[in-house]
Amino acid sequence: MSIQALIWRLSMTRCVSNQLILKTCQQYYQVSTATDFLLAFVCQHLKTAKHKLFYQRWSQSGSKPPAFLTFFDQAYPQKLRQIYNPPAILYYAGNLALLQNPTAAVIGSRQCNYYTQQIVQGLVPRLVQNQITTISGLARGADSCCHQVTLDYQGTTIAVIGNSLDYFYPAENRDLQKQIQHLGLVLSEYPPHTRPRPYYFPQRNRIIAGLCDSLIVTQAKKRSGTLITAELALQENRDVWAVPGPITQSLSYGCNQLIASGARPFLDAETFIQALRAQKNI
Structure with a gap:
């Protein structure tokens, strides 16, 4: 065998x-x-x-x-091999070649507001122009916004989900997930017929953190899965950026705290892209 x-x-x-x-x-x-x-x-x-x-x-x-990729396959991303507890198997639908592209993860709160939408609308078209693939988790809110805007601008995006590929969660993202399977890449470490469970999503987050070259947090509350992903990215020596926000808004607390702890403040798309290009020599 x-x-x-x-x-x-x-x-x-x-x-x-x-x-x-x-x-x-x-x-x-x-x-x-x-x-x-x-x-x-x-x-x-x-x-x-x-x-x-x-x-x-x-x-x-x-x-x-089903289609899958293992830790021992040549196409498995080297940067993912280096994380703690790398996934032994990834089931996939879409274009595996995207795993070799420069990547930026864009994540944030499920309850994000217009502020995240403004940030994503300003950043993602510039990422697409520079042939940088976006990564997110296909959750409602910031994740969905990132994926949808990437597709709207004919870019490439990778979704890492916390259930098997034959489930659509949340249900309203069914069409979006199908679009990404056709035009981008959807990944899951869970075999067919695996329903979403709350404890699967923190596990999913380590894959997002491991696949990205840089990560941006748009909005996050004091305690959230978004901050878990950011902390994992920091542990894996990824560049973590956070969008500063008003101290009077709970959705800004997480980002402001990340900046206070050493994350880079995201102030404009060009600075972020220049840093990523320098990091990847592109």
């Missing part, structure tokens, strides 16, 4: 965490490629109550796989 087939079949059981898949891959390369040995290794790290379900799903996972 190839390493790609092993990763895919482990993922399809929906019983094995990403970290355990990576540990099993280590066993594959360093100890044995025997299937019985590898399955026994997995079961050693699963609760006993899950053993029967794991073997049942393993035996059912031999059907034709």
Whole structure:
């Protein structure tokens, strides 16, 4: 069995965490490629109550796989390999070549207002002109705005989602997700038939942080998933920019706090693009 087939079949059981898949891959390369040995290794790290379900799903996972990319494939982005707990597998729909482009993640609050819209409308067309691919999480609010404006200006965008590719969340983004699958790239580490769960989205955020070269936060409250993504990006040595806002607005608190903690203030698109071009030598 190839390493790609092993990763895919482990993922399809929906019983094995990403970290355990990576540990099993280590066993594959360093100890044995025997299937019985590898399955026994997995079961050693699963609760006993899950053993029967794991073997049942393993035996059912031999059907034709969806399109996927593994950690060991040449097309897997090197910058994503370097993050903590890199995804062992990414299911995808769209153009994988976009993973090799210069990228800027644009994220913000789901409850964003006209201020985020103004920032995105001013920034994204300039990113498109400079052939920089945008990345976001296809959530309502800032994420959707980023993806839609990118497509409106015939740019390329990558959406990283917190459920499988056969679900559309939120439901109102069904058409937008289909557009991105056709014109850009949609990624998920979750196998088919995986519904969105609240704890999947912080996991999704590490992939956004790992894929981007630079990240911009438009608006964020004091406690939000947006700030989690920004912190992850800082940990991975990405350039993090935050849009300053009025201290009287709760949606500005997170950005102002990021700036106070060392993030670069986003003041205009040109400065941001020049910094990214210098970073990527483009």
